[in-house]
Amino acid sequence: MNKHSGFSLVELVIGLTAGAAVALMAFILFAPAENWLFTQSRRSAINEGSLALSRTMRETGRIASPAQITTFTADDLQFTDVDSNAITIQIVGNDLMLNGDVLAHDVAEFAFTYLDKDGNVTATASEIRVVKAMLVVSSGSQLVRLQSAERIRNAP
Numbered sequence: 001m002n003k004h005s006g007f008s009l010v011e012l013v014i015g016l017t018a019g020a021a022v023a024l025m026a027f028i029l030f031a032p033a034e035n036w037l038f039t040q041s042r043r044s045a046i047n048e049g050s051l052a053l054s055r056t057m058r059e060t061g062r063i064a065s066p067a068q069i070t071t072f073t074a075d076d077l078q079f080t081d082v083d084s085n086a087i088t089i090q091i092v093g094n095d096l097m098l099n100g101d102v103l104a105h106d107v108a109e110f111a112f113t114y115l116d117k118d119g120n121v122t123a124t125a126s127e128i129r130v131v132k133a134m135l136v137v138s139s140g141s142q143l144v145r146l147q148s149a150e151r152i153r154n155a156p
Helices: 009-060
Strands: 069-072 076-080 086-092 095-098 101-104 107-115 130-139 142-151
Touching (some): 009 086, 009 101, 009 130, 095 107
Antiparallel strands (some): 069 076, 095 101, 107 130
């Protein structure tokens, strides 16, 4: 008796063809799922960043006058609003905070810029007329950059 161990050429070709078909189907099915995850991650970052930046600018728009600004750095703005409330907007770790409440998690970058009446960057509180904010939020592998600006009320 002649016993052969192993596979015949036909069995190997059928096995390789079946394996290739399974790999192709997995690739075809995985690509849309990966695109959906990418889109969801980006949408999440955009939503969180937009809400945080909107709230930041809304509060900044409540600065009664440049004289009400007590602290202004690239990552910290403190002022008294039109209702005499003390407001602090700052980065703590990777969180954008408003009076101790988290506006956004996973902040990759954040910066305030203070402009005078001519649109030039200023380091003098009494000259501040516009506050600009730039926020970069990460969600998964997605980074979303958002910017906004708000003019100070009652600024001459």
